[in-house]
Amino acid sequence: MLLNASGCLDALAAPDVARALDAFVTKTVTPLPRDGNTPVRIAETDVGMLNSIGLANPGIDRFLTRYLPQLELLGVPLWVSVGGFETNDYAEISSRLDDYSTVTAIELNVSCPNVEAPAESAAQIVAAARLATRKPLWAKLSPAVPDIAEVARAAQAAGADGLSLVNTIRGLKLDERTLRPVLGPGQGGLSGPALKPIALAAVATCYRATELPIVGMGGIRNGLDALEFVAAGAQHVAVGTTLFADPDAPARIRMELHAAARQRGWNTYEDAYAAAHEELLSLRTT
């Protein structure tokens, strides 16, 4: 499947872009409405971009009454990204989403670099959400941890059905002239091509550690990038920063992905799944 990275598309502002995806992932929803962070919120870097939006969202009440009914009309499967500031926030929102049949999955954003992180561990949050909903739970992890395999295994043990890898990692850009931070809040989340090798490593590591289904994302700009994520162990891929430069990216990347797989001797890109781990796979079959 091809998805968008959470927070990188407003399906109501650009419905045609959302319809070109296999599922639309919402911007993170929190219990209460949030205006988001003080501008300036974005900055380009040499090989990526920084953002500090700060989880601007209407809050779960208005999301359910005003936004979800409109999103349902798109005819695209919906994943809702859930955020919070304590374990209970995630459980509460997951429980409220449980009754909505149009929500096909919940992504737990336990790793936003732009707001105060919940003190609890990813695993505690997954465990709490697991008790609150029957929906598939995808834990979105940060690669900025000493051992992502450990975090992934803990999320799996707590009941995660899949992993979304990776969230942005914190970066800083200074104004050339004033040497002050460009972003209003100071630092922001780094995305784009700079993130790709870090994300690929996280996908490969978590694939080996858990064999959970993975949505791979981080700097995917073309079909070959996407195929690399599949080979590293991602069943699905998501595009983020690329959507900003090219709203036609989903259809283009889908075409390029198939072509890139065929050029390398696979019938479909799915056949390339985990191909980077061939040595490991052959060890298991013997």
Place this chain on the structure above:
Amino acid sequence: MRRERLSVLANGAVGPYTLLRLRRGGIDPGVPGQFFMLEAPGRLLPRPMSLCLAPPRELAFLIDPIGPGTRALCALEAGDELHVLGPLGNGFELDVDRPLLVGGGIGIAPLPYLSERLGAPPAVLGFRSDWHAEAAALVPSAQVCVEPTLVTELIPKGLDVLACGPEAMLAAVRALAPDAQVAWEAPMACGYGACYGCAVELDGRLKRLCVEGPVLRAA
């Protein structure tokens, strides 16, 4: 909105700025004040530019080379190609009785097209130097001032102000003409509502300029 690869017809200096002229292709010029995302060669993100002029089969943008993206755009040569997405956002409302165009610096960019659509109404333009003021030639019927004189000193009362310029100028314009239509500016990654990066605080509320603006009337 539509995204197409357009070719450069010419790129010429206007004072310190550059007028980038593109073959229009199948892209609609839209309403004055609307903007386009221009691929900046070698950069990750496109740059938002309001349309400056819309001669037949052309789109022209006035660009101030202030950073790596705008410098790359100013360095394009005839025959080069770039992706263009647009038109985007909300432009000026053209149904006004006594229009007065007010512009400052590179903020005059959307005014030549606006002037054409309104039949060359009076305009007041402010610049930081005579060199920058060379761009005033793009706007017919313009009265020009150079710092330390401020453009707000030239605004007569009782006209329908349509303004674009630096934030301090726009704040002063709104103090003089509370009903003014004002085109704002903010860094933008996408231009079509996806990134939430272009939020600006106006009248105590954060607004996404790309979908709620860039032209806003005072609340």
